[in-house]
Structure formats: C-alpha cells, structure tokens
Amino acid sequence: MPPADLPTNQVHPAASIDPTLPLRADLLLDQPGAPWQPLARPLLAAVHATGHRIWLSGGASRDLASDVPLHEVNDLDLAGTVPAGRFTDITYQTMRATRMTEFRTTVTPGTLVCAVTPPWNNIRVIEYRGLSQGGFEFPLIGSRIAEDSRHRDFSFNTLLYDVLDHVVLDACGTGLVDLRAEKLRFAPRNESTDPATQAMILFRALKFAVRWHDRGPHDLAPLAAWLDGLPPDFFDPLTCDDWSGLRGAHRRSVTAPVDRQHEFADLLPEPGRSFLRTLIGRAS
Known part of the structure; x- marks a missing residue:
C-alpha cells in the first residue's frame, strides 16, 4: 500500500x-x-x-x-x-x-x-x-x-x-x-543554514558530478541559484573537525583527476567555486 x-x-x-x-x-x-x-x-x-x-x-x-x-x-x-x-x-x-x-x-x-x-x-x-x-x-x-x-x-x-x-x-x-533528464539536474533540497551542512552539499555535488562526468554537461542552474543565497564567506566558520571530515569524505569517495575536479568547481559561481577549490587543495 x-x-x-x-x-x-x-x-x-x-x-x-x-x-x-x-x-x-x-x-x-x-x-x-x-x-x-x-x-x-x-x-x-x-x-x-x-x-x-x-x-x-x-x-x-x-x-x-x-x-x-x-x-x-x-x-x-x-x-x-x-x-x-x-x-x-x-x-x-x-x-x-x-x-x-x-x-x-x-x-x-x-x-x-x-x-x-x-x-x-x-x-x-x-x-x-x-x-x-x-x-x-x-x-x-x-x-x-x-x-x-x-x-x-x-x-x-x-x-x-x-x-x-x-x-x-x-x-x-x-x-x-531530475535524475532521468538528458542533463542530470542538481537541485538542492536541504534548507539548513548550518555551514557544515552547506559545505557537505557542495562536496557531494562535486562527488556526483565527477562520478557522472560521462553524463555531462549537467544542469547546474538550481545549484547556482542555491549558491546565490549563501553568504560569500559561508565556509569561514568551519572548524578543524569540519575540514577533517570533509577531507576524509573526499579521499574516500572522489577518485577523479584533480583537473576534472577543478573543471567542475570552475562551473560554479562564488562562493561555491572558492570553497571547492579550497577543499580539493586540502584533500590532494
């Protein structure tokens, strides 16, 4: 039922x-x-x-x-x-x-x-x-x-x-x-204002985008609109433990070449681009 x-x-x-x-x-x-x-x-x-x-x-x-x-x-x-x-x-x-x-x-x-x-x-x-x-x-x-x-x-x-x-x-x-569209649509759902949660959503966007690179280009318009609502310095409050958790998650689940990761980061507006570039650098 x-x-x-x-x-x-x-x-x-x-x-x-x-x-x-x-x-x-x-x-x-x-x-x-x-x-x-x-x-x-x-x-x-x-x-x-x-x-x-x-x-x-x-x-x-x-x-x-x-x-x-x-x-x-x-x-x-x-x-x-x-x-x-x-x-x-x-x-x-x-x-x-x-x-x-x-x-x-x-x-x-x-x-x-x-x-x-x-x-x-x-x-x-x-x-x-x-x-x-x-x-x-x-x-x-x-x-x-x-x-x-x-x-x-x-x-x-x-x-x-x-x-x-x-x-x-x-x-x-x-x-x-959104899943079965010709262009996979990245539409965020979580409305949390917690910086650690927002950072994890962006990390997972990177993870899925590089994993499904062959399905690209993706529809990133909803993700860009979500980023537009974040403060420019949204990830400044992240603690050492937050960064440690993000680096660990990245190392466990993102195996794509660094160039491909940066390629995705560069498709995003700020502050998403800066955050992902920072994460990629810290995890590499």
Missing part, C-alpha cells in the same frame, strides 16, 4: 518507469557475493513483521532508477519508520538467525545512522536512517516521507524504492525527472 502522506502522482509503479526495474531490484538484493546478500531480505522481512515500513533509499534507489550496473552498487542505503535503537535490535536478531553475528552494528549518535559492517573491514554494507524530523538541535526521527525529503541533499537522492510492492516513491515530486 502506498504511504498515505504522498500524493498518488508521486508513487510510481517501478515497471512503468522501466519494465526491468522490479527484476533489477530483486537481483540487487540477491546479488551473489554481495556482502549484504545473506542479510538483506530477512532484515527487510523482520522490519515489516513489526508493522514498520522500510525502503531502499539514497544511492541504492537512485542507482536502480538510473540504470547504473548492479555491480557498481557498493552498499544498501535504507530509510524507514523504525527508531534507531529498535532497528539495531532487529538487525542483531536477524544476524543471529542468519548466522552472521561476526558482522558489527553501530549507531552514530550525531546522526542516528545505523550501520552494518563486515568483520574484514570498516566499510558499511548497510546504512539505515529513520525518516528525519527537523527543527531541533539534535537528531530526531519520526517524520513523514515528504518532511524527510527536505533533509536530503539533492532531489535525485530523495527517491525511495519499496521492494515488496515494487513502487518508486518520489518524495519531492521532481526526483525522477
């Missing part, structure tokens, strides 16, 4: 987007050799058995809807209505039932993101975040899908995929269009 808080025109049968999409979603969950493969389906079933809802989100749903080869999906992002502590309990019980207790579960206090990591490294193979609730100085979940979409970075990352009903939930109403 589609969520009650989304209009019907924002709930799309997966097959109406791409007839192969339901099959691709099933293949993703059951992909042989994928580190999440023994756990994914039992975990989703266990969550649904409690009466909560859970969906593929973020990179997993975005990459499915944009025909990215399944072997390029490195982890499963999940979103749902389960509180973080309850999700961790369900995950642990599911890992016991599937004899995967060597895997580890963590909850990051600052974000309430739950993660599952394998014993052989610290790379998260499953990440779960409850639907975000804004307006508080501390992380809180328990909102509705439309509210949660206002805390994502870009419209193409607001998409949710229901693996039971095989429907795509376009929580902001433009995610599918």
Whole structure:
C-alpha cells in the first residue's frame, strides 16, 4: 500500500518507469557475493513483521532508477519508520538467525545512522536512517516521507524504492525527472543554514558530478541559484573537525583527476567555486 502522506502522482509503479526495474531490484538484493546478500531480505522481512515500513533509499534507489550496473552498487542505503535503537535490535536478531553475528552494528549518535559492517573491514554494507524530523538541535526521527525529503541533499537522492510492492516513491515530486533528464539536474533540497551542512552539499555535488562526468554537461542552474543565497564567506566558520571530515569524505569517495575536479568547481559561481577549490587543495 502506498504511504498515505504522498500524493498518488508521486508513487510510481517501478515497471512503468522501466519494465526491468522490479527484476533489477530483486537481483540487487540477491546479488551473489554481495556482502549484504545473506542479510538483506530477512532484515527487510523482520522490519515489516513489526508493522514498520522500510525502503531502499539514497544511492541504492537512485542507482536502480538510473540504470547504473548492479555491480557498481557498493552498499544498501535504507530509510524507514523504525527508531534507531529498535532497528539495531532487529538487525542483531536477524544476524543471529542468519548466522552472521561476526558482522558489527553501530549507531552514530550525531546522526542516528545505523550501520552494518563486515568483520574484514570498516566499510558499511548497510546504512539505515529513520525518516528525519527537523527543527531541533539534535537528531530526531519520526517524520513523514515528504518532511524527510527536505533533509536530503539533492532531489535525485530523495527517491525511495519499496521492494515488496515494487513502487518508486518520489518524495519531492521532481526526483525522477531530475535524475532521468538528458542533463542530470542538481537541485538542492536541504534548507539548513548550518555551514557544515552547506559545505557537505557542495562536496557531494562535486562527488556526483565527477562520478557522472560521462553524463555531462549537467544542469547546474538550481545549484547556482542555491549558491546565490549563501553568504560569500559561508565556509569561514568551519572548524578543524569540519575540514577533517570533509577531507576524509573526499579521499574516500572522489577518485577523479584533480583537473576534472577543478573543471567542475570552475562551473560554479562564488562562493561555491572558492570553497571547492579550497577543499580539493586540502584533500590532494
């Protein structure tokens, strides 16, 4: 059953987007050799058995809807209505039932993101975040899908995929269009005034742009309009810890040549250009 808080025109049968999409979603969950493969389906079933809802989100749903080869999906992002502590309990019980207790579960206090990591490294193979609730100085979940979409970075990352009903939930109403357009449209969603959040949105714009360089040129007009609303010195308040986190994220996920990174930075108006050039320099 589609969520009650989304209009019907924002709930799309997966097959109406791409007839192969339901099959691709099933293949993703059951992909042989994928580190999440023994756990994914039992975990989703266990969550649904409690009466909560859970969906593929973020990179997993975005990459499915944009025909990215399944072997390029490195982890499963999940979103749902389960509180973080309850999700961790369900995950642990599911890992016991599937004899995967060597895997580890963590909850990051600052974000309430739950993660599952394998014993052989610290790379998260499953990440779960409850639907975000804004307006508080501390992380809180328990909102509705439309509210949660206002805390994502870009419209193409607001998409949710229901693996039971095989429907795509376009929580902001433009995610599918922006993702599948001839020119990938970078439309920021997060309205936070926190400089660290704004800096992370710009970093992620760089990450996605260079990753999808072959899909370019991109539609950067919405991103430019968003930048126009930022103070010229918006990143001056960033702390040493903020810069350290940005450098670490950059080194983990941006492998494109530096020239290509600067090429993207130069497409942006200030203060985006100066910020990205600073980040690229510090991370190189």
